Amino acid sequence: MTAPPDYLKKILNAQVYDVAEETPLDFATNLSARTHNRIFLKREDMQPVFSFKIRGAYNKMANLSPQALKRGVICASAGNHAQGVAMSAQKLGVRAVIVMPVSTPQIKVDAVRARGGEVVLAGDSFSDAYTHAKELEQSEQLTFVHPFDDPDVIAGQGTIGMEILRAHARPIHAIFCCVGGGGLIAGVAAYVKQLRPDTKIIGVEAEDAEAMTRSLERGERVLLEQVGLFADGAAVKQVGEETFRLCRDYVDEMIVVDNDAICAAIKDVFEDTRSILEPAGALAVAGAKEYIKRHKLRDKHIVAIASGANMNFDRLRFVAERAELGEQREAVLAVTIPERPGSFKKFCAVLGNRNITEFNYRYADAAEAHIFVGVTVHNRGEVARLVEMLERHELPAIDLTDNEMAKTHVRYMVGGRAPKATNELLYRFVFPERPGALMNFLSNLRSDWNISLFHYRNHGSDFGRVLVGMQVPPEDKIAFQDFLDRLGYQYADETLNPTYRMFLA
CATH class of the missing domain: 3.40.50.1100 (Rossmann fold)
Known part of the structure; x- marks a missing residue:
């Protein structure tokens, strides 16, 4: 042995x-x-x-015999090992064949070629590439440089x-x-x-x-x-x-x-x-x-x-x-609020000075509304306390922070058409990214103008971009313009935007 x-x-x-x-x-x-x-x-x-990866690849190749180096080396990799082998071969002046899956991003293929590696694309997976590399090792008498087990x-x-x-x-x-x-x-x-x-x-x-x-x-x-x-x-x-x-x-x-x-x-x-x-x-x-x-x-x-x-x-x-989710500094919640003017404002008031990182809502039912919201927290314990507090104010909430489907897909799909949202106007606003900006908006909004759509996501900049749908009767057009002027936020009317008509109206 x-x-x-x-x-x-x-x-x-x-x-x-x-x-x-x-x-x-x-x-x-x-x-x-x-x-x-x-x-x-x-x-x-x-x-x-x-x-x-450059360390192991070069040490392996530097310890090969002159005869083995002269024949060249081969490896199977779609990433860092491939670049390590290619650079090592370039330094030693030997041939390097790098077998990569067909699906390998072009940027990685180009990086290997830039270091002198001969790229061979084979198979749909690393396993396919590895099998092909072992075949070439035998047929071309190359030395296989394993990514780890050597x-x-x-x-x-x-x-x-x-x-x-x-x-x-x-x-x-x-x-x-x-x-x-x-x-x-x-x-x-x-x-x-x-x-x-x-x-x-x-x-x-x-x-x-x-x-x-x-x-x-x-x-x-x-x-x-x-x-x-x-x-x-x-x-x-x-x-x-x-x-x-x-x-x-x-x-x-x-x-x-x-x-x-x-x-x-x-x-x-x-x-x-x-x-x-x-x-x-x-x-x-x-x-x-x-x-x-x-x-x-x-x-x-x-x-x-x-x-x-x-x-x-x-x-x-x-x-x-x-x-932020990984740091446990953001919680993602699904909250049910009554579908009536003022409910959104009450919800924000209950949250107090907590920073809202995301808000998705679309009018769907005459009785209640479901909103998808992200909130800044300090730890996971605070999330449970926040859910409990919302429940006490008759705002049922579900913690979605660990719900993979909600985080990966649902947050981008909240919305859709709302046939009952009559007299809806759609506006895009730029809010200053600071606590109180949303409450300022809601406080200036007339209580009989129902918010029928709301989307916001904090992207870490000085300004937040917000899309808002509001049900405003035609006779309130002048009053609504006064509201926009008084608000003082940058805005754009998107009511005639074709994407709104196709997907939301």
Whole structure:
């Protein structure tokens, strides 16, 4: 039986710095103050390919024989490993074939080609691409560079642990690593546990891709039927054999987080560094926050590895929308109010000075109205108290903060046609983004003019954009214009807008 590799020796002798940077260990000022601990970010997002993957890829290739290098290398990847292999091959002057799924975004294909990689598009999934890559490995006598389950790749990633201990001489309570196939956490754990065994190594996975968590619980590698793709850099159905062996020996605990927590962590890092991590790159931060909360930690030294920043720009809208929910600083409620003039104003009065982040309403029933509302809160406990308070004022409310369908779909679909909303005018307003702006609007609105449609969403700017439908009889046209002038807000009449006629009127 072959003896297991001596990872301490392999990591100390790893060849990574021809292409990789020794990234800083930055103190996260804002995040530390909020969590009452000292949190440090290991900035692997600052690597030349914006990910730690360059370390393992280059160390693997630098340890190949001259004959193997001359034949070239191949890998299957749609993300950071692909760029790491391509850049390493460019540095070593060898051929690199990168097999990517046909569905890979063009920006990632272009990034690999820009570094000299020969891109082969094959199959609809990573599994298809992997199968094709293994076939090309045999037919073209190339060397396969595995993204995680290889001792040289693991050792390359382990240099991150070496740098953390060198940069932080004081005791570290825990180091948090994102986990996909397990290469990063296996390498870091293999190094740190031999030098500072008291430092905890905590792995973090997305809740819909928890292959390592399940495998460690069962004591054997588990194959997931499917994985979520939001944190696509860590979306692996089965962890590696060698990475599983190392994690079983060295990893202290696994943390699983949801997409909202990942989005909140992306925002946390942005607020401290002005850098935007990819979802997988923020997993460690999300896990550290959850671990601190779960164990009620204070005044501990915590390291979270910011592992990548290859963010797809089109995801930023989703991240911004869900970050406040992940921070538990926004609650989403469904509230039932009587369908009569003044009810909306009463509801706002009950909320008091709480900041409304979103409001969706469309007239539908003569007796009662259902509104979809977002409200700023300080914690989840406040949500329960808010629901209870609304109930006391005969405004039944349901907490939708954890309702995935409501957050992903329903909030954008509230509306539709209202045949009974006669004499409806539609106006678009620009409200100053400050408490009291909405109440000022309602206080100036005549009580016999019924609000039949209302849509507002806070986007973090100085002004809020609001769409309002009001039932105003034709004989009140002059009085309504006086109301607009007295209000003092910028507005535009959208009553004749064709989209209103097609979808709402």
